[in-house]
Amino acid sequence: MSDNILEMRHITKTFPGVKALQDVSLAVRRGEIHAICGENGAGKSTLMKVLSGVYPTGSYDGEIVFDGKPVQFRGINDSEAHGIVIIHQELALVPYLSVAENIFLGNERRGAGGLIDWNRTNADAADLLASVGLRESPVTPIIQLGVGKQQLVEIAKALSKQVRLLILDEPTAALNDLDSAHLLDLLRRLRDEGVTCIMISHKLNEITAIADSTTVIRDGRTVETLDMSSADATQERIIRGMVGRDLSSFYPDRVSEPGEEVLRIEDWNVRHPTQDRLVVDGANLNVRAGEVVGIAGLMGAGRTELAMSVFGRSYGRNITGRLFIRGKEVRARNVAEAIRNGIAYATEDRKRFGLNLIDDVRRNVSAAALGKLARLGWVNGNEEIKVAEDGRRDMNIKAPSVMSVVGKLSGGNQQKVVLSKWLFTDPDVLILDEPTRGIDVGAKFEIYTIINRLVADGRAVILISSELPELLGMCDRIYTLAAGRITGEVPVGEATQENLMELMTKDRELAR
Structure with missing residues (x-):
């Protein structure tokens, strides 16, 4: 045999x-x-x-x-x-x-x-x-x-x-x-x-x-x-x-030069949509221009819930706390208001919530900011194609044309379409929730390079990831969450997988 x-x-x-x-x-x-x-x-x-x-x-x-x-x-x-x-x-x-x-x-x-x-x-x-x-x-x-x-x-x-x-x-x-x-x-x-x-x-x-x-x-x-x-x-x-080539480093080099504070939340509380419990409990965090700030936590810690609640209260109920953009308190009561205030959120589930898989690259890229292309209620199709072509070129999206159906692209290229969509809204702060989940190492490196380019242009990035090496390789500071509470804030120079895991499990029993 x-x-x-x-x-x-x-x-x-x-x-x-x-x-x-x-x-x-x-x-x-x-x-x-x-x-x-x-x-x-x-x-x-x-x-x-x-x-x-x-x-x-x-x-x-x-x-x-x-x-x-x-x-x-x-x-x-x-x-x-x-x-x-x-x-x-x-x-x-x-x-x-x-x-x-x-x-x-x-x-x-x-x-x-x-x-x-x-x-x-x-x-x-x-x-x-x-x-x-x-x-x-x-x-x-x-x-x-x-x-x-x-x-x-x-x-x-x-x-x-x-x-x-x-x-x-x-x-x-x-x-x-x-x-x-x-x-x-x-x-x-x-x-x-x-x-x-x-x-x-x-x-x-x-x-x-x-x-x-x-x-x-x-x-x-x-x-x-x-x-x-x-x-x-x-x-x-x-x-x-x-x-087909060597990657000299898993993460591209970046010189960190944080500027003014872009986003700050104070005493942020979010209740579960259907259950009587807090999923985010008194969170305080900030992120500055030119900075990548990570959020680490085990599954169920409240990372996505925190991000979505900040992004136009798209998750949770009875949300309380204060939200500041460039030092000015704002009220982002829905997604449209969040976008107008310079906040963008790339979901962890791109296939379900981030993209229309049966539509083309052009429509997906323009979807979050159609008002920028509209005149008297009509979308300028030529401008829409130009914007999508610019996104395809800038993000190196591998697709035959902007008329290609997004569902037929690879996972890495789909993720680049998501990023193109949110960059078209011209955000001050971009929240990326598991941006490299399910994509290969080469595409990851391209996504990391794009993130570095964004912060070099003065944008602020919040990176949520389940992979601690990714946070350590990409971030300037890392917040840890456990059972909805922020349990630590660690400069990346002082962070290790061990001390992050300790903070990620710190108050789980107490919080129950």
């Missing part, structure tokens, strides 16, 4: 006008964790969709060999029948169904007369939940679980299908450090139990920690496959393979 459970040979996949994969080959050994790395748009997800039957036999060239035999998958059901299960980055769970109903959706446990046997369904679901380390009741609605637990439910669902090869597309992209560590421990245990895993990830520290082998893909071609036990299988080598 071959050591390889999977071989993909000379896979070529073409879309109209685009060759997404060109002669890609991949071999995965039995019982290993095999990572796939590449920039956004390199073809990673396309390759896995070929493997899982999303793109069926006949829509691509090449051969798939699974467990030593050539296979042809006409759809997902065919691949799952062979024990190949894919978990996409966008989780495919039904929020208002229970955990058990989601686990066995399409694979129901039936009893007499073909009716669903609910006792068996819930009992089997409880066993599967225990196997992935979840203690939730099988009848709990999915909507009541956090993203980390939903990811584990997806894995439990895969285990219910007798999975032999588990494919995970960016499994930790939306998770905090603790949830990510728990998920990686689970993948190690599954590997020890004989389940082979393929993991697509942009988090190179996780790949070097967990992967047995790593295949690098660039521009739809296989670059190389590394044995991660080898001394030369470093993050730097993976990056070089991904982007």
Whole structure:
């Protein structure tokens, strides 16, 4: 029997006008964790969709060999029948169904007369939940679980299908450090139990920690496959393979020259929209021109809630406190007022809240400030195209034209469209919530360069991130949040991951 459970040979996949994969080959050994790395748009997800039957036999060239035999998958059901299960980055769970109903959706446990046997369904679901380390009741609605637990439910669902090869597309992209560590421990245990895993990830520290082998893909071609036990299988080598060049530093150099205070909030309090509790409790912070100020906190600490409440009270109720822009107290009672007062907010969920994915680059870039292009109530189309072209050039957005549909761009280029949209409003302060989530290392470097350019022009930037190295590499000062309270303010020269984590967990028990 071959050591390889999977071989993909000379896979070529073409879309109209685009060759997404060109002669890609991949071999995965039995019982290993095999990572796939590449920039956004390199073809990673396309390759896995070929493997899982999303793109069926006949829509691509090449051969798939699974467990030593050539296979042809006409759809997902065919691949799952062979024990190949894919978990996409966008989780495919039904929020208002229970955990058990989601686990066995399409694979129901039936009893007499073909009716669903609910006792068996819930009992089997409880066993599967225990196997992935979840203690939730099988009848709990999915909507009541956090993203980390939903990811584990997806894995439990895969285990219910007798999975032999588990494919995970960016499994930790939306998770905090603790949830990510728990998920990686689970993948190690599954590997020890004989389940082979393929993991697509942009988090190179996780790949070097967990992967047995790593295949690098660039521009739809296989670059190389590394044995991660080898001394030369470093993050730097993976990056070089991904982007085709060395990145001398993960973060571009910047000379910090803070100027006058741009934004200040005092005694800021925000209540949960539906529950009687504070999600932001007496927050005080400020940011100056030419400065990047970070906000660090564990999931649920209140980072996004704080940012959205400042941005036109777009989150929460009974918001109290004072907001100052360039020393003058302002009232940003809605998003339009916040924009007029020079505040912009780039959401952490660009696909859901930041962009209209079915519209083009032009319309997305102009969306937040159409009034600047309007005359007598009509938008000047030529001016709109010019503004979008300027944004495409300044942000180096890789798109055929500003008429390209945003949903077809890579994650990094979508994020650049978001930034272009908010820069068109000409903000004094730009709040960036997880601006590099789900994008590759090369695109991250470009985003960092754009941030440095913005502060060099005298703008103020607030950077919210779950990645402490990102905050340490980009910020001048870092505020820490725990359970809605600001627990510290640390100059970056004095900050370490250890002292930031200590502040991020400082008052969590007390705040409860």
